[in-house]
Amino acid sequence: MQEWNLIQQPGTWELLIEFWSFEDMNALWVLMGSILLGMSASVIGGFAFLRKRSLIGDALAHAALPGVMMAFLLFQTRDPLVMFLGALTSSFIGFFLIDWLPKNTKIKPDTALAITLSFFFALGLMLLSHIQGLQVENKSGLDKILFGQAAAMTQQDITLLAYVTVFILVAVTAFFQKFRLIAFSAIYARSLGVPVALYELLLALLIVMSVVVGLQLVGVVLMAAVLLTPIAAARFWSDQLTTILFLSAFFGALSALISTQISYLAPAMPTGPWMVVSLASLFLLSLLFAPSRGLIKRYWQQRQLRQKVSEENVLRTLYKLYERRQFEQNDFNIADIQALRSMPTDMLKDTLKHLCKKQMIRESMRGFCLSKEGLEIATQLTRRHRLWENYLNQYMDLPADQVHSQAERIEHILTQEQEWQLEAELKNRKSDPHGNPIPENTEGMSRDK
Amino acid sequence: MINDVWILATASLVAISCALVGVFLILRRQALMGDAISHSVLLGIVLAFLISESRSLPVMLAGAVIIGLITAWLSDTLHKVGKLQSDASIGIVFTLFFAIGVILISLYAGQVDLDQECVLYGEIAFVPFDTIIWGSSEQGLDIGPRAFWMISVVFVIVLASILVAFNRLQTVAFHPSLALSLGINVVFWHYFLMTLVSLTTVASFDAVGAILVVALLVIPASSAYLLASTLKNMLWLAVIYAQSAVLIGYALAYALDSAISASIAVTSGVLLGLTILGLQVHKIRLRRQGKATLLEKA
Numbered sequence: 001m002q003e004w005n006l007i008q009q010p011g012t013w014e015l016l017i018e019f020w021s022f023e024d025m026n027a028l029w030v031l032m033g034s035i036l037l038g039m040s041a042s043v044i045g046g047f048a049f050l051r052k053r054s055l056i057g058d059a060l061a062h063a064a065l066p067g068v069m070m071a072f073l074l075f076q077t078r079d080p081l082v083m084f085l086g087a088l089t090s091s092f093i094g095f096f097l098i099d100w101l102p103k104n105t106k107i108k109p110d111t112a113l114a115i116t117l118s119f120f121f122a123l124g125l126m127l128l129s130h131i132q133g134l135q136v137e138n139k140s141g142l143d144k145i146l147f148g149q150a151a152a153m154t155q156q157d158i159t160l161l162a163y164v165t166v167f168i169l170v171a172v173t174a175f176f177q178k179f180r181l182i183a184f185s186a187i188y189a190r191s192l193g194v195p196v197a198l199y200e201l202l203l204a205l206l207i208v209m210s211v212v213v214g215l216q217l218v219g220v221v222l223m224a225a226v227l228l229t230p231i232a233a234a235r236f237w238s239d240q241l242t243t244i245l246f247l248s249a250f251f252g253a254l255s256a257l258i259s260t261q262i263s264y265l266a267p268a269m270p271t272g273p274w275m276v277v278s279l280a281s282l283f284l285l286s287l288l289f290a291p292s293r294g295l296i297k298r299y300w301q302q303r304q305l306r307q308k309v310s311e312e313n314v315l316r317t318l319y320k321l322y323e324r325r326q327f328e329q330n331d332f333n334i335a336d337i338q339a340l341r342s343m344p345t346d347m348l349k350d351t352l353k354h355l356c357k358k359q360m361i362r363e364s365m366r367g368f369c370l371s372k373e374g375l376e377i378a379t380q381l382t383r384r385h386r387l388w389e390n391y392l393n394q395y396m397d398l399p400a401d402q403v404h405s406q407a408e409r410i411e412h413i414l415t416q417e418q419e420w421q422l423e424a425e426l427k428n429r430k431s432d433p434h435g436n437p438i439p440e441n442t443e444g445m446s447r448d449k
Numbered sequence: 450m451i452n453d454v455w456i457l458a459t460a461s462l463v464a465i466s467c468a469l470v471g472v473f474l475i476l477r478r479q480a481l482m483g484d485a486i487s488h489s490v491l492l493g494i495v496l497a498f499l500i501s502e503s504r505s506l507p508v509m510l511a512g513a514v515i516i517g518l519i520t521a522w523l524s525d526t527l528h529k530v531g532k533l534q535s536d537a538s539i540g541i542v543f544t545l546f547f548a549i550g551v552i553l554i555s556l557y558a559g560q561v562d563l564d565q566e567c568v569l570y571g572e573i574a575f576v577p578f579d580t581i582i583w584g585s586s587e588q589g590l591d592i593g594p595r596a597f598w599m600i601s602v603v604f605v606i607v608l609a610s611i612l613v614a615f616n617r618l619q620t621v622a623f624h625p626s627l628a629l630s631l632g633i634n635v636v637f638w639h640y641f642l643m644t645l646v647s648l649t650t651v652a653s654f655d656a657v658g659a660i661l662v663v664a665l666l667v668i669p670a671s672s673a674y675l676l677a678s679t680l681k682n683m684l685w686l687a688v689i690y691a692q693s694a695v696l697i698g699y700a701l702a703y704a705l706d707s708a709i710s711a712s713i714a715v716t717s718g719v720l721l722g723l724t725i726l727g728l729q730v731h732k733i734r735l736r737r738q739g740k741a742t743l744l745e746k747a
Contacts, residue, residue: 054537055481105725107671110536114480115671115721118664122714125661129708147551221488221660225544232537269555273548280545287531295530 015265026155027264033158034217034260034271036165038226038252041210043172045227046234046245048207050183054232056098058224059117061211063094065124065220068145069131078138080160087212094120095204121220148219148272149263157216164213168206179203180241217256219272225279226252233283236290255279309412310343310351312381315360316411317341318370319378323436333367379439380419385411386432386439387422393433394426400433452577455594457699459576460713462600463653464665464691466607470649471670472680472687473642476622482521483666485539486643487650489520489546491659494651495553506599509651517647518640520546547659573656573709596655603652607645611684618642619680657710664714669694672721675728690720 018024048056064087071086072078094116101112131139144152153161172179178199181189190196207227214223230248238244259275288295317340321332334348343351352368355361360374370378388410389403398406414422431437474483490513497512498504520542527538576596592598611618620628621638628635646666653662669690670683677683697720698713705712 049534049537052534052536054534055540058484058540101725105728106675108475108478108480110478111475111480111667111671111674114484114663114667115718117484118661118667118714119718119721122661122664122711122718126705126707126711126715129711130705133706222544222548224540225548228537228540229544232533232541235533236531270551273551276544276548277552280541280548283541287527293532 012265016261027260029155029158030153030264031257031260033153033161033165034256034275035253036162036169037210037214037217038230038254038256038275039249040165040168040172040252041214041223041226042230042234042248042252043245044168044203044206044210046231046248047172047179047183047203048227049231049235050241051203054228055113055224056095057207057211057227059098059113059120060091060094060208061215061220061223062117062124063120064088064091064208064212064215065145066090066120066127068215069124069127069142072139072142073127073131076136078142080154080156084160084164084212087215088208090120091208091212092204095208124220144219145215146219146221147270148215148217148222148275149270153216161213161217164209168210171202171206175199175202183241217271218275219270222272222276225276226255229276229279229283230255233279233286236286236293251279251282255282307351307354310347311355311358311360312377312412313341313343314348314351314355315370315374315378316381316385318361318368319375319382322370322375322378323382330369331364331366332369336367381411383439384414384419384422386436387419387426388414389432389434390426390429390438391422394429403433455577455597456573456709457695459594459597459600459656460573460695460699460709461692462597462604463656463662464669464695464713464717465688466600466604466649467653467662467665468669468673468687468691469607469611469684470642470645471666471668472673472683473618473622474646474666475670475674476680477625477639477642479642480667481536481539482524482643483646484663485524485543486517486520486646487659487662487666488543489516489550490647490650490654491550492516492546492553493647494654495550499553499557504595506595506602509599510603510648513651513654514644514647516546517643517650521640521643576656579655596652600652600656603648606648610641610645614638614641615680622680657714661710661714664717665691665694668714668717668721672717672724675724690717694720 045057048054067086067088067090068083069086070090071082075082097116098109098112101107101115102109107115128143131142178189178194181192181194182196182199182203186196211223211227214226218226230251231244233251234244234248237247255275255278258278259271262274263269263271286294289297291297314337317337318332320340321336322330334345334352337343337348338345352361355374356363356368359371360377361368362371385407388407389400392398392403392406393400429438471483474480493512493514493516494509496516497508501508524535524539524542527533527542528535531538533541573596576594579595580593617628617633617638620631620633621635625635628638649666650659650662653665657665670687672690673683673686677686694713694717698716699709701707701716702709702712
């Protein structure tokens with residue numbers, strides 16, 4: 001293996017400039033080819049993902065190996081088309097095996113996948129080692145399809161790659177409606193009279209094709225990631241299938257760009273692993289930072305919700321205290337609050353600080369008192385809480401001692417309309433199951449406004 | 450001659466350990482997790498080697514177990530937190546780990562005693578030449594190949610775990626919900642199994658490489674799964690299938706001048722194919738007999 005050291009070589013920068021001035025036509029072709037591959041594999045992988053068969057690409061890529069070796073053994077040539085057809089055949093056999101095993105034996109689908117994958121791969125390696133022991137010409141480079149090497153691609157390889165990937169993209173565009181229908185509800189599609197089996201076969205063919213042309217660039221072992229990771233990353237950004245597919249095509253293209261770049265700068269580097277690493281980084285970024293489903297956003301929302309709930313809990317506790325003093329003394333300290341509601345002191349102090357800032361409560365002689373706005377909201381919360389208790393008691397036949405904990409949760413999420421509906425249902429009840437009065441709505445002020 | 454014995458002994462231990470662990474993997478529907486761990490163990494080995502600069506047995510085992518558990522945990526977390534399908538999250542994690550492993554190998558090609566070839570095939574043919582010397586390096590006693598001792602240690606661990614925890618493993622494998630209601634810590638046993646998988650794959654790494662070990666994990670156990678009616682039967686059958694695959698595969702490798710490890714894996718696949726064929730024929734014959742008796746009655 002050629003030893004390569006990034007630091008020793010004369011100028012990474014010059015190489016970069018050379019690459020982007022496109023003096024080396026071959027580099028440009030490889031770049032275009034890999035971008036096309038990244039796009040088509042991500043798009044077609046998206047449908048596999050939606051059909052809940054994310055790892056099918058992994059199995060199909062491994063299954064292609066014996067086909068390539070067999071084609072070489074039979075025809076003694078490295079013509080890309082022959083290799084392609086060989087790989088296509090054996091991938092398809094693998095595809096049917098994965099389907100056939102669980103249907104006809106006790107073997108479970110995931111085991112069937114693992115069996116097919118490892119058996120075909122072993123067969124491919126056995127043939128490869130056999131070929132390497134033979135005295136035949138141009139056998140070197142056959143093992144490049146294991147990890148992929150963009151730099152080793154020939155003009156013919158790239159031409160074939162371009163035809164196949166463009167074909168895949170065109171086919172997906174042409175049958176987009178049907179594929180979408182089948183991806184989301186195969187049963188519905190069947191009831192509409194769509195020949196589902198035919199389209200599934202077409203989809204399988206497209207997956208197999210993209211896997212097979214990807215082998216030289218990405219390699220057998222890691223092709224699965226190119227089908228799977230872009231769509232998984234894109235999924236965090238949108239709910240619209242077209243947007244997701246465009247985005248995953250973009251991710252695929254971007255990672256292809258990065259990895260061919262690295263492969264050009266350091267020819268000893270296999271392209272596939274770099275493509276996978278750049279895809280995984282894109283995935284990680286999406287997982288964390290995507291605007292609506294990203295972890296950071298979700299964490300932030302949860303925190304806000306938790307804060308809102310604890311604020312409302314404190315307000316309601318203050319109301320209850322106020323109510324027990326017959327609405328005469330509006331002045332309580334932390335010990336009073338904690339006597340009614342168990343809450344860690346730190347958290348309580350924090351919440352009180354927030355409430356002060358929002359002017360829901362004011363600091364007073366003993367500690368805190370409800371302000372006018374605070375009292376309104378506290379009244380409304382208590383009202384919703386007790387209305388709900390009544391509702392559970394009356395319509396769900398829950399005994400009085402079981403209604404509190406449920407009302408405790410729902411008071412935070414009931415809306416104004418629901419409050420009105422409850423009110424209309426429970427006109428005659430003036431007090432909750434525990435005998436506490438339901439407070440009147442003050443001036444129609446509402447926190448929903 | 451003595452080399453053949455070492456190779457066969459190592460291969461047999463690898464195949465049998467894999468088959469035993471594989472039985473539980475299949476029953477727990479975790480075949481893909483086995484696939485994932487066997488890939489990411491490569492990263493564990495490379496990292497362990499780069500950090501400690503030694504190939505000592507405990508370091509390798511520890512590296513592999515840590516990475517194996519991280520793979521299992523990360524896939525699980527991604528599935529829960531990222532709301533992804535579980536096989537998708539497995540796929541993302543293990544391809545990333547494997548990719549990093551391969552990149553590290555090509556970056557430190559001069560320093561790591563590993564190359565892309567041996568990741569794929571293993572080097573079972575060279576196993577006899579990498580021996581452990583007991584005592585000082587000049588006058589020590591040559592006690593046999595490193596790979597052999599490594600897999601022996603792991604084999605003993607696997608066997609002991611199965612013997613000691615047989616009932617627990619059985620309950621968890623067949624009735625996870627019953628196990629839960631009995632107060633068995635299902636999560637612990639899940640990660641225990643993942644530890645066994647990691648240990649087995651790293652010990653098999655020298656002999657068969659990172660990917661072929663999947664075949665040895667899954668295929669003999671599946672053949673046994675088709676025939677067995679009890680867990681004990683299944684374990685015995687898996688061992689028999691694994692051992693036959695080793696013997697036939699070794700002969701096949703000689704005949705075709707192909708890689709030993711690949712030939713063993715292929716043979717185990719062929720044995721599975723024959724088993725399925727036999728069962729299929731049996732099924733058809735039963736159906737015909739059934740029809741005949743029905744006709745007679747009519």
